[in-house]
Amino acid sequence: MNSNHAYNPKAQARQAFLELKPLLERFLDFERWGFQPVFSGEILIPAPFGTCHALMYQSKYCKVRFLVRADISTPDTYSAYGRLHAPVDRNSMLWDGEECYCWHHGLPAAQFLEGISPHDAHEIVPPCIKRLSDQYQLDKWPWEEYLARYAAAIWGQYGQRFFDLYDVRQTTLWNSYLAYCQEYYGETFRFNKPC
Numbered sequence: 001m002n003s004n005h006a007y008n009p010k011a012q013a014r015q016a017f018l019e020l021k022p023l024l025e026r027f028l029d030f031e032r033w034g035f036q037p038v039f040s041g042e043i044l045i046p047a048p049f050g051t052c053h054a055l056m057y058q059s060k061y062c063k064v065r066f067l068v069r070a071d072i073s074t075p076d077t078y079s080a081y082g083r084l085h086a087p088v089d090r091n092s093m094l095w096d097g098e099e100c101y102c103w104h105h106g107l108p109a110a111q112f113l114e115g116i117s118p119h120d121a122h123e124i125v126p127p128c129i130k131r132l133s134d135q136y137q138l139d140k141w142p143w144e145e146y147l148a149r150y151a152a153a154i155w156g157q158y159g160q161r162f163f164d165l166y167d168v169r170q171t172t173l174w175n176s177y178l179a180y181c182q183e184y185y186g187e188t189f190r191f192n193k194p195c
Contacts, residue, residue, distance in 0.1 A: 010051075014070070017070075020077065023144055024066065024151075027148035027152045029155075030057055033059060036058060037055070038056050038058045038063075040056075043088060045067075049069060050070070052069050053067070061164060062081055062163050063081065063082040063086055064080070064082075066078070079105075079106070079147050080105060081103070083166045083168050085102065093195065096195075100195035101193065106151065106154045107125065108181060109154075109162060109165050109166075110128075110158060111125070112165070112177055112180045118183035129153060129154070132149055177194070178193075
C-alpha cells in the first residue's frame, strides 16, 4: 500500500477539526449569546480522551467546549458546557477540596430546565431534542452537524436560562441543579459530581 494513501487517524481528526468551526458558526449564533472564541488547538486530556483538538468559547456566564478526539481510529466529536473555572485541558478538577467534573453534557441541564424529574429523565428527553433526534434519524447528518444543531436546539429553546444554570453567580440555581444531578446519577453521583 502506498504510504501517501495510508489511513491516518490524526490527519483525519485534524481535517474534522478544521471543518468544525465553520459548521458551528453556521448553526450557532455565538455573538447573540455573548460567546467569544478563547481557545483553538490541540490538547491532551487525561483518559479516556487522550489527544484532542479543542475549540472553546466563553461568555460572561459559562464556557462551551467542542472536542475532536485525535487518538482513536475514527475521530469523534463532543460538546460540553463548563462554568467559568473549567479548564480547557481537563474534564475534572479539585473544587472545595473534592474532585469533580467541570464539563457537562447539555441533556441533563435541558431536562432540569424542562422540569423532567430525575427519575423520568432516563426515559424522557425534552421535546426540542426529541424532534432533532427524530430528524437526524431521517436525514443522517454528519455527527458534527448533529452536535451543532443539538446545541442550537438547546440554546433556542432555553435561551439565557440555560447559560444562567452554569453561571458561578447563580448559586441558588446551581445548587438546585446539583440536587437534581445527585438524584439523576444516583449512586454514581460521587463519581460524576459537577462543579
